[in-house]
Amino acid sequence: xxxxIKDVALRAGVSPSTVSRVISNHPRISEKTKREVRQAMxxxxxxxxxxxxxxxxxxxxxxxxxxxxxxxxxxxxPFFPELLxxxxxxxxxxxxxxxxxxxxTGKEDVxxxxxxxxxxxxxxxxxxxxxxxxxxxxxxxxxxxxATLVGRPQDDTPICWVNNDNVAAxxxxxxxxxxxxxxxxxxxxxxxxxxxxxxxxxxxxQALDEAGIPADRRLMFASTFMEQGGFMGMMRLLAxxxxxxxxxASDDLLAFxxxxxxxxxxxxxxxxxAVVGFNNVxxxxxxxxxLTSVDVRIFxxxxxxxxxxxxxxxxxxxxxxxxxxxxxxxxxxSCGGNNRQGGYGL
Amino acid sequence: xxxxIKDVALRAGVSPSTVSRVISNHPRISEKTKREVRQAMxxxxxxxxxxxxxxxxxxxxxxxxxxxxxxxxxxxxPFFPELLxxxxxxxxxxxxxxxxxxxxTGKEDVxxxxxxxxxxxxxxxxxxxxxxxxxxxxxxxxxxxxATLVGRPQDDTPICWVNNDNVAAxxxxxxxxxxxxxxxxxxxxxxxxxxxxxxxxxxxxQALDEAGIPADRRLMFASTFMEQGGFMGMMRLLAxxxxxxxxxASDDLLAFxxxxxxxxxxxxxxxxxAVVGFNNVxxxxxxxxxLTSVDVRIFxxxxxxxxxxxxxxxxxxxxxxxxxxxxxxxxxxSCGGNNRQGGYGL
DNA sequence: TTGTACGCGTTATCAG
DNA sequence: CTGATAACGCGTACAA
Numbered sequence: 001x002x003x004x005i006k007d008v009a010l011r012a013g014v015s016p017s018t019v020s021r022v023i024s025n026h027p028r029i030s031e032k033t034k035r036e037v038r039q040a041m042x043x044x045x046x047x048x049x050x051x052x053x054x055x056x057x058x059x060x061x062x063x064x065x066x067x068x069x070x071x072x073x074x075x076x077x078p079f080f081p082e083l084l085x086x087x088x089x090x091x092x093x094x095x096x097x098x099x100x101x102x103x104x105t106g107k108e109d110v111x112x113x114x115x116x117x118x119x120x121x122x123x124x125x126x127x128x129x130x131x132x133x134x135x136x137x138x139x140x141x142x143x144x145x146x147a148t149l150v151g152r153p154q155d156d157t158p159i160c161w162v163n164n165d166n167v168a169a170x171x172x173x174x175x176x177x178x179x180x181x182x183x184x185x186x187x188x189x190x191x192x193x194x195x196x197x198x199x200x201x202x203x204x205x206q207a208l209d210e211a212g213i214p215a216d217r218r219l220m221f222a223s224t225f226m227e228q229g230g231f232m233g234m235m236r237l238l239a240x241x242x243x244x245x246x247x248x249a250s251d252d253l254l255a256f257x258x259x260x261x262x263x264x265x266x267x268x269x270x271x272x273x274a275v276v277g278f279n280n281v282x283x284x285x286x287x288x289x290x291l292t293s294v295d296v297r298i299f300x301x302x303x304x305x306x307x308x309x310x311x312x313x314x315x316x317x318x319x320x321x322x323x324x325x326x327x328x329x330x331x332x333x334s335c336g337g338n339n340r341q342g343g344y345g346l
Numbered sequence: 347x348x349x350x351i352k353d354v355a356l357r358a359g360v361s362p363s364t365v366s367r368v369i370s371n372h373p374r375i376s377e378k379t380k381r382e383v384r385q386a387m388x389x390x391x392x393x394x395x396x397x398x399x400x401x402x403x404x405x406x407x408x409x410x411x412x413x414x415x416x417x418x419x420x421x422x423x424p425f426f427p428e429l430l431x432x433x434x435x436x437x438x439x440x441x442x443x444x445x446x447x448x449x450x451t452g453k454e455d456v457x458x459x460x461x462x463x464x465x466x467x468x469x470x471x472x473x474x475x476x477x478x479x480x481x482x483x484x485x486x487x488x489x490x491x492x493a494t495l496v497g498r499p500q501d502d503t504p505i506c507w508v509n510n511d512n513v514a515a516x517x518x519x520x521x522x523x524x525x526x527x528x529x530x531x532x533x534x535x536x537x538x539x540x541x542x543x544x545x546x547x548x549x550x551x552q553a554l555d556e557a558g559i560p561a562d563r564r565l566m567f568a569s570t571f572m573e574q575g576g577f578m579g580m581m582r583l584l585a586x587x588x589x590x591x592x593x594x595a596s597d598d599l600l601a602f603x604x605x606x607x608x609x610x611x612x613x614x615x616x617x618x619x620a621v622v623g624f625n626n627v628x629x630x631x632x633x634x635x636x637l638t639s640v641d642v643r644i645f646x647x648x649x650x651x652x653x654x655x656x657x658x659x660x661x662x663x664x665x666x667x668x669x670x671x672x673x674x675x676x677x678x679x680s681c682g683g684n685n686r687q688g689g690y691g692l
Numbered sequence: 693t694t695g696t697a698c699g700c701g702t703t704a705t706c707a708g
Numbered sequence: 709c710t711g712a713t714a715a716c717g718c719g720t721a722c723a724a
Contacts, residue, residue: 004700004701005702005703016701017703017704020702020704048701048702049701049702051700051701052700052701052702053701053703054702055700055702055703056701056703057702057703
């Protein structure tokens with residue numbers, strides 16, 4: 001079978017502990033034996049058994065990623081790969097592997113998390129979404145374990161988190177529409193139990209209030225983070241007798257769906273309906289018209305989350321820290337107020 | 347600290363091995379002690395240490411995923427999450443966790459793979475792309491280890507793989523354009539060192555040959571699997587004195603980029619230029635015009651790959667098996683020959 | 693049906 | 709600077 005540390009020791013004529021020291025670059029070890037051991041390792045094609053190492057060191061050098069129970073939906077959204085890219089970037093840099101765990105039901109979610117916590121296969125966990133009354137928070141409260149949330153905790157759970165100021169961001173997006181003269185503005189949200197959906201809705205309300213525009217329940221829909229959800233929502237909005245002239249979509253995919261719906265009904269964008277999205281995924285530049293969207297810096301959310309988690313892993317004192325990643329409204333052509341480009345493509 | 351198997355044994359008044367047997371559902375064990383042990387586990391909040399278990403069982407119950415060295419590019423493409431979704435689906439069903447490993451340089455690629463192979467943290471590896479002269483194949487040849495390739499091996503490496511018949515698929519796509527009356531047809535490929543790029547190019551050539559259309563080197567470009575690559579390629583194609591009237595893009599993203607380029611130059615699609623893509627990602631339905639594309643069943647590629655890998659893990663006899671996932675040309679509006687829809691959105 | 697003893701491959705502690 | 713020895717937590721022959 002594969003060579004173990006003992007085989008190397010035997011061949012190099014030293015003890016296993018010495019080999020171990022060479023591996024971990026122990027300072028007090030002679031250059032000579034270091035060379036000899038290294039050569040023995042080379043000759044035997046030795047590679048350390050990470051399992052045994054982790055068991056002994058009580059550290060797995062890996063972090064777990066808990067994909068929300070709405071797996072399919074989550075995978076579909078361009079948000080996910082970009083976030084993962086950010087996470088992966090710093091994980092690799094810091095020498096951690098990534099353990100992915102999906103789970104389709106909410107119940108299973110909890111079991112997956114507890115397994116991660118007690119299974120000792122990961123040193124910390126990244127939670128990729130936060131919802132109302134999230135049972136996962138409860139689990140974390142009962143079992144102290146390095147964890148970072150992408151989003152924000154609903155209550156005072158002493159967890160680390162990385163988030164945008166979604167209220168302010170939605171305020172700004174809505175305000176943009178108001179400044180362009182819109183008075184009837186719709187809101188297309190995703191899953192209502194998600195905190196982002198609520199936060200962005202709140203920002204939307206704030207902007208309306210400030211402008212003295214009465215809120216209208218009929219102008220707000222919550223569906224899913226997918227194109228289809230935006231499509232359906234927009235269909236219903238445009239069917240209203242006093243239809244909105246602008247729409248804030250809490251996700252770019254929703255916005256794309258909304259634009260498609262408007263197009264199919266014969267409305268022009270932005271002349272008849274203005275649309276603003278969230279996330280600023282790559283596609284926003286390529287859609288027709290290009291989509292005005294709030295850049296939430298997904299990649300940075302990912303790097304920050306991983307960074308924060310690893311901090312906790314290395315120093316148990318760290319807890320309850322949070323990072324707020326700034327947002328920025330990127331104005332393109334879906335809201336008017338500037339030149340409109342036509343064209344083919346996405 | 348966390349409870350171990352010994353603590354449970356002590357509490358239940360049995361030996362550790364008995365507890366171990368209860369955990370693994372050993373047949374010959376009395377219902378009574380089974381209950382008692384289970385209760386003790388419950389009371390102590392016991393969860394098995396996966397590291398220790400794996401070390402003892404010599405099986406990690408996890409499979410590794412090796413993301414190609416062009417990490418960024420790979421994450422950007424909708425192909426990836428969909429593939430991952432397929433993999434994740436069966437991995438979860440079969441009780442395997444997923445270990446993700448990225449690496450940016452080719453050199454590092456090899457080290458990542460060898461680490462996976464010898465680190466004992468995974469029972470098998472999924473390779474997500476195959477290129478010419480791939481050094482990873484060499485590594486696999488020298489170190490027998492369960493592995494499955496999404497794509498095909500270039501030579502006779504006895505590895506399992508899951509692929510489409512890319513030659514036939516590209517033939518069909520090109521043939522579709524020829525049947526519509528096109529004679530000057532361009533080809534936009536991705537990274538030339540990737541086998542898919544080559545296979546699809548070959549299918550393109552086959553169709554041309556069969557139709558007696560001479561191949562023209564100036565009509566073929568290779569870039570990256572990204573929108574920008576398609577954009578640039580199309581720009582150059584349309585700048586030719588005898589520009590093509592149709593284009594086969596080896597990836598939907600390339601096709602979208604190509605459409606955008608055509609649009610910006612004032613060409614109409616499909617009237618002036620027809621475009622066919624590959625992969626049939628979700629966006630194809632939503633683009634304007636909707637994109638005719640070869641459905642390669644990404645999700646199925648993922649499930650098949652994971653399935654095949656797990657088969658190998660469980661039965662070392664399995665080797666050199668391969669699965670070819672069927673493809674299907676999905677005709678939409680980017681090639682003409684049917685009614686054209688307009689509209690907004692993606 | 694259950695317990696004992698040992699091994700899985702490494703690291704850490706303590707001598708020397 | 710190096711070598712025994714004891715964990716790390718669990719599975720499994722072998723014995724009872």
